[in-house]
Amino acid sequence: xxxxxxxxxxxxxxxxxxxxxxxxxxxxxxxxxxxxxxxxxxxxxxxxxxxxxxxxxxxxxxxxxxxxxxxxxxxxxxxxxxxxxxxxxxxxxxxxxxxxxxxxxxxxxxxxxxxxxxxxxxxxxxxxxxxxxxxxxxxxxxxxxxxxxxxxxxxxxxxxxxxxxxxxxxxxxxxxxxxxxxxxxxxxxxxxxxxxxxxxxxxxxxxxxxxxxxxxxxxxxxxxxxxxxxxxxxxxxxxxxxxxxxxxxxxxxxxxxxxxxxxxxxxxxxxxxxxxxxxxxxxxxxxxxxxxxxxxxxxxxxxxxxxxxxxxxxxxxxxxxxxxxxxxxxxxxxxxxxxxxxxxxxxxxxxxxxxxxxxxxxxxxxxxxxxxxxxxxxxxxxxxxxxxxxxxxxxxxxxx
Amino acid sequence: xxxxxxxxxxxxxxxxxxxxxxxxxxxxxxxxxxxxxxxxxxxxxxxxxxxxxxxxxxxxxxxxxxxxxxxxxxxxxxxxxxxxxxxxxxxxxxxxxxxxxxxxxxxxxxxxxxxxxxxxxxxxxxxxxxxxxxxxxxxxxxxxxxxxxxxxxxxxxxxxxxxxxxxxxxxxxxxxxxxxxxxxxxxxxxxxxxxxxxxxxxxxxxxxxxxxxxxxxxxxxxxxxxxxxxxxxxxxxxxxxxxxxxxxxx
Amino acid sequence: xxxxxxxxxxxxxxxxxxxxxxxxxxxxxxxxxxxxxxxxxxxxxxxxxxxxxxxxxxxxxxxxxxxxxxxxxxxxxxxxxxxxxxxxxxxxxxxxxxxxxxxxxxxxxxxxxxxxxxxxxxxxxxxxxxxxxxxxxxxxxxxxxxxxxxxxxxxxxxxxxxxxxxxxxxxxxxxxxxxxxxxxxxxxxxxxxxxxxxxxxxxxxxxxxxxxxxxxxxxxxxxxxxxxxxxxxxxxxxxxxxxxxxx
Numbered sequence: 046x047x048x049x050x051x052x053x054x055x056x057x058x059x060x061x062x063x064x065x066x067x068x069x070x071x072x073x074x075x076x077x078x079x080x081x082x083x084x085x086x087x088x089x090x091x092x093x094x095x096x097x098x099x100x101x102x103x104x105x106x107x108x109x110x111x112x113x114x115x116x117x118x119x120x121x122x123x124x125x126x127x128x129x130x131x132x133x134x135x136x137x138x139x140x141x142x143x144x145x146x147x148x149x150x151x152x153x154x155x156x157x158x159x160x161x162x163x164x165x166x167x168x169x170x171x172x173x174x175x176x177x178x179x180x181x182x183x184x185x186x187x188x189x190x191x192x193x194x195x196x197x198x199x200x201x202x203x204x205x206x207x208x209x210x211x212x213x214x215x216x217x218x219x220x221x222x223x224x225x226x227x228x229x230x231x232x233x234x235x236x237x238x239x240x241x242x243x244x245x246x247x248x249x250x251x252x253x254x255x256x257x258x259x260x261x262x263x264x265x266x267x268x269x270x271x272x273x274x275x276x277x278x279x280x281x282x283x284x285x286x287x288x289x290x291x292x293x294x295x296x297x298x299x300x301x302x303x304x305x306x307x308x309x310x311x312x313x314x315x316x317x318x319x320x321x322x323x324x325x326x327x328x329x330x331x332x333x334x335x336x337x338x339x340x341x342x343x344x345x346x347x348x349x350x351x352x353x354x355x356x357x358x359x360x361x362x363x364x365x366x367x368x369x370x371x372x373x374x375x376x377x378x379x380x381x382x383x384x385x386x387x388x389x390x391x392x393x394x395x396x397x398x399x400x401x402x403x404x405x406x407x408x409x410x411x412x413x414x415x416x417x418x419x420x421x422x423x424x425x426x427x428x429x430x431x432x433x434x435x436x437x438x439x440x441x442x443x444x445x
Numbered sequence: 446x447x448x449x450x451x452x453x454x455x456x457x458x459x460x461x462x463x464x465x466x467x468x469x470x471x472x473x474x475x476x477x478x479x480x481x482x483x484x485x486x487x488x489x490x491x492x493x494x495x496x497x498x499x500x501x502x503x504x505x506x507x508x509x510x511x512x513x514x515x516x517x518x519x520x521x522x523x524x525x526x527x528x529x530x531x532x533x534x535x536x537x538x539x540x541x542x543x544x545x546x547x548x549x550x551x552x553x554x555x556x557x558x559x560x561x562x563x564x565x566x567x568x569x570x571x572x573x574x575x576x577x578x579x580x581x582x583x584x585x586x587x588x589x590x591x592x593x594x595x596x597x598x599x600x601x602x603x604x605x606x607x608x609x610x611x612x613x614x615x616x617x618x619x620x621x622x623x624x625x626x627x628x629x630x631x632x633x634x635x636x637x638x639x640x641x642x643x644x645x646x647x648x649x650x651x652x653x654x655x656x657x658x659x660x661x662x663x664x665x666x667x668x669x670x671x672x673x674x675x676x677x678x679x680x681x682x683x684x685x686x687x688x689x690x691x692x693x694x695x
Numbered sequence: 696x697x698x699x700x701x702x703x704x705x706x707x708x709x710x711x712x713x714x715x716x717x718x719x720x721x722x723x724x725x726x727x728x729x730x731x732x733x734x735x736x737x738x739x740x741x742x743x744x745x746x747x748x749x750x751x752x753x754x755x756x757x758x759x760x761x762x763x764x765x766x767x768x769x770x771x772x773x774x775x776x777x778x779x780x781x782x783x784x785x786x787x788x789x790x791x792x793x794x795x796x797x798x799x800x801x802x803x804x805x806x807x808x809x810x811x812x813x814x815x816x817x818x819x820x821x822x823x824x825x826x827x828x829x830x831x832x833x834x835x836x837x838x839x840x841x842x843x844x845x846x847x848x849x850x851x852x853x854x855x856x857x858x859x860x861x862x863x864x865x866x867x868x869x870x871x872x873x874x875x876x877x878x879x880x881x882x883x884x885x886x887x888x889x890x891x892x893x894x895x896x897x898x899x900x901x902x903x904x905x906x907x908x909x910x911x912x913x914x915x916x917x918x919x920x921x922x923x924x925x926x927x928x929x930x931x932x933x934x935x936x937x938x939x940x941x942x
Binding site for chain 3: 497498499500501502503504508511512513528529530549551553555556558561562563583586588594596597598599628631632633635636638639641644645647648649
């Protein structure tokens with residue numbers, strides 16, 4: 046174990062340019078720490094899309110409401126895994142609950158996660174599906190009927206009055222859910238943004254940029270899922286819904302892009318001490334992941350496509366194709382954004398005199414395959430949830 | 446009769462005063478003692494480094510690794526020595542071969558050099574430590590003497606403190622998977638000994654002392670030299686005080 | 696309509712049960728050592744203090760070896776701790792017969808400090824380990840506990856190696872150090888107490904560099920008007936005499 050670590054680090058020695066502090070040769074926050082904000086970003090973004098239906102009454106998005114909720118849940122359940130895999134002592138992670146250091150943003154993780162999972166997401170899903178769960182409890186076979194009885198908490202009231210109460214509660218939960226989603230993902234941005242030692246991270250804008258890129262990626266994910274699942278159910282895609290999703294996607298991308306341009310201009314204008322090494326890092330180590338993937342392919346191309354569609358209005362089939370393409374490019378772009386923030390911050394030395402390299406292993410607990418599995422797992426959970434808690438009504442009697 | 450009365454009166458007064466005085470001083474003495482017990486003298490340890498004395502021999506790096514069981518690989522250092530060469534064309538070269546314990550390169554010509562010197566570095570035991578601020582479980586903390594320590598049984602290995610340290614003083618220990626760094630040889634200084642790096646410095650470039658004390662080598666160093674700390678703009682309040690520190694040292 | 700809805704009651708019961716479990720776990724089940732910061736910080740400090748020492752500190756060595764301490768006390772190595780050369784010595788001080796400290800008796804150890812390097816401060820004695828009495832162990836001429844050299848160095852380069860090497864590639868290579876630096880003899884044995892001098896007027900350099908001087912190769916200038924502000928600066932305040940360069 047020590048041998049392989051020694052060999053890996055020795056290989057990095059030849060990749061250093063300039064001068065780095067001797068302890069900086071090891072990159073501590075690996076691809077797993079890139080995956081984590083990507084996952085929670087999707088959670089926050091999907092939830093925001095759902096909240097547009099309940100709080101702002103954007104009725105065109107109704108077909109995606111439940112899908113957004115259970116997508117958020119699938120990704121939220123997997124989100125702690127990359128963190129646990131990355132810790133040196135994952136079995137001690139309960140200490141975050143017992144003795145949280147109140148000045149540490151990372152200590153918030155346990156509480157914010159628990160709050161969001163229990164009080165926002167699970168609660169909202171429960172109230173929205175309550176009547177359905179009661180009906181499934183009646184119609185399902187053993188053992189599933191008992192399963193539905195338990196998760197509906199043995200509730201039986203399906204009167205219009207109870208349903209009205211459900212709707213009120215959902216609205217209330219969504220209202221507190223929006224700032225909760227902001228905090229769930231925003232605190233991750235704050236974890237980076239509050240590190241004064243690191244000029245790549247230390248910025249007021251990072252929590253905001255994280256949040257808006259999360260919204261972008263979440264909306265794009267729901268767009269993709271909606272476009273894939275609906276035809277597989279044999280139902281035509283509701284173009285009003287799709288166009289609405291794409292509209293909100295466009296607005297979110299515009300805001301996100303503006304924020305990133307603002308950060309870029311601000312850095313160049315102020316031209317602080319770190320500008321030389323950061324420029325060198327961007328042009329040498331991060332050129333493909335930042336200039337090509339994040340900005341060009343992940344932001345400018347989809348933005349242009351969405352604007353063109355908005356202005357000229359193509360036919361239905363072309364729109365579907367372009368939306369799909371844009372959403373995929375956006376996912377690549379937002380993942381690259383996370384990569385550039387996390388790894389960019391570690392590839393230059395705090396002496397501002399040198400650059401090091403991150404070598405992504407294929408195997409290993411923090412390797413490429415591990416990250417891939419973590420990214421795919423939520424979809425399996427989503428498939429399971431779609432089976433247990435179908436997002437779309439099957440009969441006329443069940444309300445959405 | 447009058448003299449007798451006078452003498453006896455004076456004697457009584459004297460007796461009263463003396464016993465009162467003895468009694469009072471005994472009482473005061475015990476009051477002082479209990480005050481001392483309740484208010485132990487504040488001690489704050491710090492380190493001074495005199496750049497113009499450092500010869501870059503690397504003894505401190507080697508001794509630290511021996512004393513503190515630091516992994517021998519050149520990727521983990523509790524202290525290291527940087528070599529700065531500022532050339533006449535304003536180019537700055539910084540070298541750190543095996544933390545400063547390795548061979549010094551001889552390939553720079555004297556005629557190109559404007560200034561050159563060695564800078565030992567270590568954990569600064571900041572009084573406003575950003576590492577302690579960000580630790581999610583409170584595993585890294587500052588003792589009453591001003592030393593910042595890591596509780597390796599509490600640390601969960603998240604590396605947040607390593608990211609937060611502006612000086613690159615921390616590393617992840619490859620065997621314990623917890624954060625590790627210079628402790629100013631806490632186990633030595635509590636026994637009245639010097640930290641290992643100070644002990645083996647051949648030119649006394651490293652000066653250990655108590656900055657609360659009115660008479661310590663460190664207090665004299667702070668009086669007789671212009672003092673600089675690393676990255677003062679970050680307000681970490683570091684307690685490693687450099688004399689003769691060049692502006693090119695980051 | 697004051698009745699709380701049934702669904703909300705069920706949810707509230709769930710949360711209440713969870714809360715009770717959490718409270719029981721936190722207050723009753725989990726021991727104080729894990730949560731009370733006074734306890735666990737104190738135990739962390741204890742564990743830190745319990746680390747074993749390797750170095751004894753030179754005051755420990757003097758308990759048995761004070762004759763070496765006295766020998767060292769007046770010499771150039773008086774500030775050098777014993778363990779710099781002899782290695783970590785705590786094991787030896789507790790079990791003198793079991794552990795013997797090493798003593799460098801070859802040429803490998805002394806050059807760690809004394810090899811010439813341009814980054815080392817001027818005045819620190821430095822040698823070229825390949826050229827300086829090759830193959831002889833250092834201790835054959837220098838007693839490490841009182842390393843006064845067997846002969847007083849005749850060349851200034853023994854302690855000022857960087858300056859000497861810089862001078863060696865400069866136009867001033869033919870100048871002896873003492874030509875410009877009047878040096879008392881005591882400087883060689885007490886360098887900090889008796890210092891060498893620098894020229895204090897422009898006339899000194901004019902001996903070679905003024906127009907009309909007899910020196911053949913030195914570049915000539917009009918001393919009265921040369922340089923900004925004429926007479927204000929001494930020559931070496933602009934020109935580095937060990938490697939004088941002009942634009």
